[in-house]
Amino acid sequence: MSDKKKVFSGIQPTGDIHIGNYLGALRNWVKLQDTYDAIYCVVDLHAITVPYDPVALRRSRLNTAKLLLAVGVDPSRSLLYFQSQVPQHAELSWMLSTITSLGALNRMTQFKEKADKAGKNLGLFAYPVLMAADILVHKAHAVPVGDDQTQHLELARDLAERFNSRFGDEFPVPEQITPEIGARVMSLKNPTSKMSKSDEDVNTRVLLLDEPDIIRKRFKAAVTDSESEVRYDQEKKPGVSNLLDILSLFTTRSIEDLVAEYHETPYGHFKMTVAEAVVEGLSPVRSAFKAFDDEEVTRIMVKGALDARTRAEGEMASVRKKLGFDARLGDGA
Numbered sequence: 291m292s293d294k295k296k297v298f299s300g301i302q303p304t305g306d307i308h309i310g311n312y313l314g315a316l317r318n319w320v321k322l323q324d325t326y327d328a329i330y331c332v333v334d335l336h337a338i339t340v341p342y343d344p345v346a347l348r349r350s351r352l353n354t355a356k357l358l359l360a361v362g363v364d365p366s367r368s369l370l371y372f373q374s375q376v377p378q379h380a381e382l383s384w385m386l387s388t389i390t391s392l393g394a395l396n397r398m399t400q401f402k403e404k405a406d407k408a409g410k411n412l413g414l415f416a417y418p419v420l421m422a423a424d425i426l427v428h429k430a431h432a433v434p435v436g437d438d439q440t441q442h443l444e445l446a447r448d449l450a451e452r453f454n455s456r457f458g459d460e461f462p463v464p465e466q467i468t469p470e471i472g473a474r475v476m477s478l479k480n481p482t483s484k485m486s487k488s489d490e491d492v493n494t495r496v497l498l499l500d501e502p503d504i505i506r507k508r509f510k511a512a513v514t515d516s517e518s519e520v521r522y523d524q525e526k527k528p529g530v531s532n533l534l535d536i537l538s539l540f541t542t543r544s545i546e547d548l549v550a551e552y553h554e555t556p557y558g559h560f561k562m563t564v565a566e567a568v569v570e571g572l573s574p575v576r577s578a579f580k581a582f583d584d585e586e587v588t589r590i591m592v593k594g595a596l597d598a599r600t601r602a603e604g605e606m607a608s609v610r611k612k613l614g615f616d617a618r619l620g621d622g623a
């Protein structure tokens with residue numbers, strides 16, 4: 291095992307991955323593989339907290355894994371697996387739930403938003419505890435996520451500290467890694483809300499596997515404002531600012547530089563410039579996705595799950611002991 295610090299993150303296999311997921315989280319996943327012991331997970335147990343179809347889930351979890359490989363998650367440098375295949379996540383989640391206050395869960399804004407659409411169930415309410423377990427089961431030091439996950443990560447940090455002070459030092463308190471630009475990519479139709487997989491309106495987002503003409507169509511219909519100047523002002527011009535963020539991330543040019551070039555460009559033309567940058571930026575992802583076959587991806591994920599189980603089991607021994615479960619099977623204790 292390496293001496294590097296550990297980084298953990300997960301993505302739900304609910305629906306298709308959009309450029310918000312990519313710019314806010316996945317690009318960092320890929321970058322961090324070089325400097326951290328990287329552990330990445332398709333969090334399929336989280337996906338069943340909202341109504342779903344098991345047949346569709348089977349397909350979308352495999353496609354999500356394939357997309358992670360296509361964006362550059364490299365199984366020779368990172369551990370990649372399905373959460374449901376590593377039972378230690380659920381075990382630690384139960385343990386952590388016993389030190390989680392209902393008040394903390396009641397304050398979670400994502401639960402309120404999702405419960406309004408999907409209905410309330412205990413799994414959805416306890417989702418942030420399972421997310422904390424996902425991170426802590428690997429004793430991760432850092433978590434690359436978009437800023438919509440800040441509140442959940444704070445709970446994970448609280449639970450690590452609470453466990454350590456009650457039962458003795460066990461978990462590092464994980465830090466959040468969020469990109470400076472792209473931490474919250476906004477909806478193309480309602481630029482004051484984040485781009486989201488579960489938004490009913492498909493025009494709000496661009497998926498990593500969208501065909502070039504669909505990408506152009508989405509940007510053409512993107513909401514801007516009634517002015518005619520391309521400038522960065524998140525409060526007064528959220529639509530244009532969001533487009534500038536996206537263009538900056540796909541071209542690696544600074545916002546300042548882009549504003550200097552495009553400030554007098556008509557919105558229609560500017561939107562097409564953004565669309566073309568995204569089409570070009572996503573083209574290698576689309577090709578890589580097509581090149582993977584299902585069996586190969588399944589093999590990678592099975593190997594990942596076996597390794598992840600071994601590692602999680604190694605970490606759980608001292609957690610169990612601290613909680614008073616230190617008998618070995620067969621001891622009769």
Ligand code: AQP
Pocket residue numbers: 300301302303304310311312313314315434435436437438439472473474475476484485486487488489
């Ligand atoms: N709009 C976004 N901008 C930047 N980052 C984002 N993320 C999500 N939306 C944006 C980040 O993507 C990672 C994976 O997200 P997830 O699958 O765990 O679910 P989520 O955060 O709930 O994202 P979605 O796409 O909006 O899904 P639904 O609609 O199901 O809620 C996370 O790191 C997240 O921060």
